[in-house]
Amino acid sequence: MLRAIRIFNRVCVETLLGLRASGWSNWLVVSILAIALTIFGCVLQVTMTLKNLVNAWGNQIQISAYLAEGADPKKVAHEISRFPEVKQVEIVTKDVAWNEMQHTFKVASIENPLPNTLHVKLSSPDQVEVLAPKLRLMSAIENVRYPLKVAKKINDVRHFLELAGLFVTTALSAATLVVIGNTIHLVIKARHKEIEILSLMGVGHLYIKCPFVFQGAVYGACAAIMASVVLVGLHLYIDPYVKDQLLSLAPALTQNLEYSMGQTAVLMAILGVVVGAGGSLWTSGRYIKI
Amino acid sequence: MIRLQNVCKNYGGTPALSNVNLHIGLGEFAFLVGPSGAGKSTLMRLLYREEVPTSGNVLISGVNLNRLSKGQIPLLRRRLGIIFQDFKLLNSQTVFNNVAYVLRALGVDEREVGKRVGSALAVVGLEHKRDSYPTELSGGEQQRVGIARAIVNGPPVLLADEPTGNLDPATSLEIVQLLERISQRGTTVLISTHDQPIVNAMRRRVIALKKGEVVADVDNGYYELEMA
Numbered sequence: 162m163l164r165a166i167r168i169f170n171r172v173c174v175e176t177l178l179g180l181r182a183s184g185w186s187n188w189l190v191v192s193i194l195a196i197a198l199t200i201f202g203c204v205l206q207v208t209m210t211l212k213n214l215v216n217a218w219g220n221q222i223q224i225s226a227y228l229a230e231g232a233d234p235k236k237v238a239h240e241i242s243r244f245p246e247v248k249q250v251e252i253v254t255k256d257v258a259w260n261e262m263q264h265t266f267k268v269a270s271i272e273n274p275l276p277n278t279l280h281v282k283l284s285s286p287d288q289v290e291v292l293a294p295k296l297r298l299m300s301a302i303e304n305v306r307y308p309l310k311v312a313k314k315i316n317d318v319r320h321f322l323e324l325a326g327l328f329v330t331t332a333l334s335a336a337t338l339v340v341i342g343n344t345i346h347l348v349i350k351a352r353h354k355e356i357e358i359l360s361l362m363g364v365g366h367l368y369i370k371c372p373f374v375f376q377g378a379v380y381g382a383c384a385a386i387m388a389s390v391v392l393v394g395l396h397l398y399i400d401p402y403v404k405d406q407l408l409s410l411a412p413a414l415t416q417n418l419e420y421s422m423g424q425t426a427v428l429m430a431i432l433g434v435v436v437g438a439g440g441s442l443w444t445s446g447r448y449i450k451i
Numbered sequence: 452m453i454r455l456q457n458v459c460k461n462y463g464g465t466p467a468l469s470n471v472n473l474h475i476g477l478g479e480f481a482f483l484v485g486p487s488g489a490g491k492s493t494l495m496r497l498l499y500r501e502e503v504p505t506s507g508n509v510l511i512s513g514v515n516l517n518r519l520s521k522g523q524i525p526l527l528r529r530r531l532g533i534i535f536q537d538f539k540l541l542n543s544q545t546v547f548n549n550v551a552y553v554l555r556a557l558g559v560d561e562r563e564v565g566k567r568v569g570s571a572l573a574v575v576g577l578e579h580k581r582d583s584y585p586t587e588l589s590g591g592e593q594q595r596v597g598i599a600r601a602i603v604n605g606p607p608v609l610l611a612d613e614p615t616g617n618l619d620p621a622t623s624l625e626i627v628q629l630l631e632r633i634s635q636r637g638t639t640v641l642i643s644t645h646d647q648p649i650v651n652a653m654r655r656r657v658i659a660l661k662k663g664e665v666v667a668d669v670d671n672g673y674y675e676l677e678m679a
């Protein structure tokens with residue numbers, strides 16, 4: 162136990178030595194990694210927000226199914242509720258609808274022209290286009306209507322952002338790996354004598370590689386902190402503006418403008434440490450042979 | 452202690468060692484001699500598992516090095532003291548820290564480090580230089596530091612590949628005599644060299660290699676020119 166602590170201590174000291182020896186390239190690595198993580202974090206948060214928006218919107222989406230003359234609303238409703246995409250079916254009989262209409266529009270008292278209607282709520286907004294054709298095919302249903310455009314657009318944007326974000330993050334992570342690789346390679350070169358001595362005197366290669374992997378992990382952690390600071394700063398500037406815009410477009414949705422900074426920071430830290438430590442491990446595996 | 456059975460080592464088809472059989476017992480002191488390219492360093496590298504034989508077995512304390520996994524190599528090397536021609540000292544570290552370096556890396560506690568380094572430095576007669584840096588030492592003193600580092604873990608086997616290659620004749624003799632003293636305390640010592648006067652002054656076991664083959668193996672031996 163004590164021995165493990167002493168070894169850990171040594172590893173930390175050697176990690177610090179490695180960081181000191183790397184000088185300005187520390188900053189290069191951390192900056193590039195921080196840029197990668199910031200973009201990753203931005204995409205993550207925009208995606209989270211859009212997902213929330215779409216979901217909120219989706220909860221309001223419903224398909225209106227107009228029944229054919231003579232179809233029994235209760236029976237049809239029961240049938241529809243068995244579709245897996247359906248969350249809830251609400252029956253609006255033509256009498257109720259007519260009453261309501263007369264109330265609002267003061268129409269002349271003619272015979273009720275409205276059909277019985279079912280309001281179908283979905284378990285997920287993505288399913289609108291799956292469910293609507295199924296309903297249309299039913300003989301008891303004459304017509305269906307649903308608002309689609311906005312939800313679909315938001316979803317498209319989200320998917321595009323996810324893809325673009327994934328691509329950019331991957332590309333930047335790869336670039337970071339190269340820079341980390343070079344930095345660690347230089348440290349390994351500078352310390353090749355120590356490494357050789359340790360290896361020939363029977364120090365395990367895990368211990369020998371540890372300081373380099375730690376160095377990479379430190380890069381990842383620093384970059385994640387920097388990226389978090391940048392993101393928080395961005396929010397301070399951007400959030401009020403976005404809220405304003407959304408308020409004029411769709412006031413009901415403003416409270417759904419949600420993202421989790423904590424979650425983002427944790428994910429950025431994980432990605433940063435994985436990229437940093439992974440890059441170092443890979444490099445030290447390449448250049449440190451026993 | 453050290454045993455080689457039908458050991459061959461090829462580098463890309465050309466043999467560096469061919470069919471070497473050898474046994475060096477506990478506490479023995481032996482020279483490995485031969486001209487440049489005879490395979491001395493290759494044999495040494497097989498012993499500390501820097502290389503694996505193309506065929507045949509290398510055993511140390513009965514352990515077949517062929518069967519050693521990667522993770523077990525450090526355990527083998529902790530039981531070997533390795534001494535280098537170029538000393539391999541860290542110039543940025545004091546004599547004391549050079550000897551302590553590996554002990555600390557292995558997590559030995561500082562009081563124990565002080566004790567062990569102190570007695571290793573006493574064996575090589577360098578206690579008074581413990582706070583000097585390698586660049587402030589003569590070649591012979593630097594090699595003594597290398598020896599102190601090799602014995603600090605108390606290994607049963609010492610391997611020295613041309614330990615006197617960079618030293619003048621008088622200093623070389625001192626170093627080899629120091630290694631002999633260490634072997635008298637029960638350590639097996641194998642020294643590779645092509646330094647005739649030294650070998651002949653010591654009159655100990657001589658194993659002669661030529662073109663990768665053992666051509667002579669005699670106790671109280673000489674290193675004769677015709678061997679080479």
Ligand SMILES: Nc1ncnc2c1ncn2[C@@H]1O[C@H](COP(=O)(O)OP(=O)(O)OP(=O)(O)O)[C@@H](O)[C@H]1O
Nearest residue numbers: 462466467485486487488489490491492493494645
């Ligand atoms: N890593 C290697 N790759 C290819 N050939 C090698 C390698 N190491 C040694 N050899 C060859 O193996 C043969 C033996 O080399 P070795 O270094 O063991 O000789 P030596 O007896 O130590 O010589 P010296 O006295 O010059 O140190 C030589 O022909 C050498 O060229």
Ligand SMILES: [Mg+2]
Nearest residue numbers: 491492493612
């Ligand atoms: Mg050699």
